[in-house]
Amino acid sequence: MLSLTLLASARAEGLPPGEVDFGKFEPPRSGQFVEVNLTESLISIAAHFIGTNEPAVAQLLNGLKSVRVTVIGLDDENRPELQKRVEKTRKELETKGWERVVTARKQDQDVSIYLKTRNKDTVQGLAVMAVDADNQAVFVNIVGDIKPEQLALLGDKLHIDPLKNIGHAAEKQEDK
Amino acid sequence: MNASVSDVTINLPPVIPVPGRAFTGVPPLSGRVPEASPGLASGSPSRRPQQVVAQEQPRPRVHAAGVVLVVIMVLLGLCAWGVVRFFYLGSEATALREVAMRAAPGVWNKRFALHVGPITTAAIRAGSRLFHLPPEPRAALSAFHQGEVGVYQLEQGTGSPDRAAVLRAADKTMTSRGWVRVVGVIQPEQLVAIYLPRKSLSAKRIRSCVLVWNERDLVVVSAGGDLEPLLALAGAGNGKAHWWPPAG
Numbered sequence: 313m314l315s316l317t318l319l320a321s322a323r324a325e326g327l328p329p330g331e332v333d334f335g336k337f338e339p340p341r342s343g344q345f346v347e348v349n350l351t352e353s354l355i356s357i358a359a360h361f362i363g364t365n366e367p368a369v370a371q372l373l374n375g376l377k378s379v380r381v382t383v384i385g386l387d388d389e390n391r392p393e394l395q396k397r398v399e400k401t402r403k404e405l406e407t408k409g410w411e412r413v414v415t416a417r418k419q420d421q422d423v424s425i426y427l428k429t430r431n432k433d434t435v436q437g438l439a440v441m442a443v444d445a446d447n448q449a450v451f452v453n454i455v456g457d458i459k460p461e462q463l464a465l466l467g468d469k470l471h472i473d474p475l476k477n478i479g480h481a482a483e484k485q486e487d488k
Numbered sequence: 489m490n491a492s493v494s495d496v497t498i499n500l501p502p503v504i505p506v507p508g509r510a511f512t513g514v515p516p517l518s519g520r521v522p523e524a525s526p527g528l529a530s531g532s533p534s535r536r537p538q539q540v541v542a543q544e545q546p547r548p549r550v551h552a553a554g555v556v557l558v559v560i561m562v563l564l565g566l567c568a569w570g571v572v573r574f575f576y577l578g579s580e581a582t583a584l585r586e587v588a589m590r591a592a593p594g595v596w597n598k599r600f601a602l603h604v605g606p607i608t609t610a611a612i613r614a615g616s617r618l619f620h621l622p623p624e625p626r627a628a629l630s631a632f633h634q635g636e637v638g639v640y641q642l643e644q645g646t647g648s649p650d651r652a653a654v655l656r657a658a659d660k661t662m663t664s665r666g667w668v669r670v671v672g673v674i675q676p677e678q679l680v681a682i683y684l685p686r687k688s689l690s691a692k693r694i695r696s697c698v699l700v701w702n703e704r705d706l707v708v709v710s711a712g713g714d715l716e717p718l719l720a721l722a723g724a725g726n727g728k729a730h731w732w733p734p735a736g
Contacts, residue, residue, distance in 0.1 A: 339652035345674040353689045354670065360691060360719050 330428050330437025330455040334382070334401060337451075343385025344448065350379040372465055376456035381470075384449050394449045398422070398441050405439060414474045420445035425474055435460060440472060575601055577638050580665065580683075581710040584699045585638060587657045588706050592649035596640050596706075603636040623721055630717035635710065642704040651679040651701065658699055667697060677703045691715040 327333055339345035350358075359373035384394065405426045406412065414425035421444050428437035440452035458466065467475030577585065589596055613629050621629075651674050659669055662683045671682040679701040684694075695712040 339655055339672075339674050341650070341652065342676070344676075345652070345655075345672065347669070347672040349668070349670050351668070351670070351684075351689075354684065357689075357691050357694070357715060361715075 328377070328455065329430070330435075331378070332401065332405065332437065332439045332453045334380075334451045334453065335397060337382050337384055338390075340385050340387050340390050343387050344383065345385060346381070346383040348379070348381040352377045355379065368462075368465060369469065372458070372462045372469075375458055375462075376454060378453075378455045380451075380453045382451045384451075386443075386445065386448055391445065395443060395445070398443055398449070401439075401441060402426075410437075410439065413478055416474065423474060425472075425478070433460070434458070435463065438463075438466070438475070440475070570605075570607075573605065574603055577601055577603060577636050577708065578710055580662070580667070580697045581636050581638060581708045583661050583665065584658060584681075584697060584708045585640065585706070587661050588654055588699065588701060588708075589640075591654040591657060592642055592647075595643040597643065599639040599641055601636075601638040604634060606634045609633050627717040627721040631713045631715055632711070633713040635712070637710075638706075638708045640706040642706070644704070648677070654679060654701065655681055662697065691719055 337345075337347065355373050355376050355378075359370045362373075363370040384390065386394065402412075402424060408428075410426040410428050412424060413427050414423065416423040421442070423440070423442040426439040427435050428439075430436050435458040436455070438452070438454040438458070440450065442450040452470070452472070454466070454470075463478055464476050467473065467478070609629075609632055616626065616629050655672055655674060658681055659672075662669065666686050667683040668686045669681055669683050671680065673680040679699065681699045683697040683699075692714055693712075694715055696710070698707075698709040700707040700709075
């Protein structure tokens, strides 16, 4: 057990900037499970496809290195473990210099968004953790070179509403 | 002029071997030819050509017939293999199918299995050049290089399998073969997994494997191709073509 913990810790230390080690997710016995893991080469192909039609999206995609989205249905078996994992990941991110930009808690819903920035003008990583205790948990990690003004577009394309709001706020700051 | 054979002196270029003596590569100087074999020396000039004809003529006949026979058999074998191959899946799709079937032991009925290889798709592409086709289907034909699909159904009476266990087993099998899962979806009674090669993935050469399990129906798909014709078409559309993302 100790060696496994050390191994996981060593792996987390060696991650590229912007990448978050949420750990391995096991599909629940009942309920839904969705996992999307897009690598740089696949994102690059997608960027080529939409290049001429939506150049802004293509530019955003060309800056991305990986996109990982996991949605897990919660049941009595996995709920405590996943809630603990969210808390643990939050602490880790805060100690590693990630900036918590959104916190939303309402009834059983808990959403937090973290950004890893470089020189204040580039976002190297984005992490979203959302737990709806009655329903599902969502983990999102996007790695790449993202301009703050591209966050709204990213939130729009990935349907992350809080990120859209952050992006619009960033755009307004840029305009000023 | 009436000299016997043994007295004849000849001068041959060094590359021509003297009859009756092994060619050593040493240029023969002028001199006497060693005693020839009695048959040649005693003079029956017509005997040697007859011997040559008798020894060499049957050999080409036997060889030609054999070669033709082998070629025909190989062609027939290739044709038979090609026809049989149409109805059998390749290794990756078979591995995915086996993983799923092991997870739900029972009676599986094959509904449909079809394999279209690169030779067939190349023939279709070549044949399509004879016809006028709009650019979109032509690009699709150019992009599709090989594919296979198998549809199977689990007979009633078998319990519902643990789809999470199927996904784990499929991940293990495909990872060992150099594939990585990019999409995995589990819903009640449904499982979808999409795999891509871990390395050498490009628009020019893309391959994918898909496993879909819906209630009692299992579908495995493997496809490979070149996305560049589609990319070129999307680029040539200059905002007019909406291949991706889908309109709406």
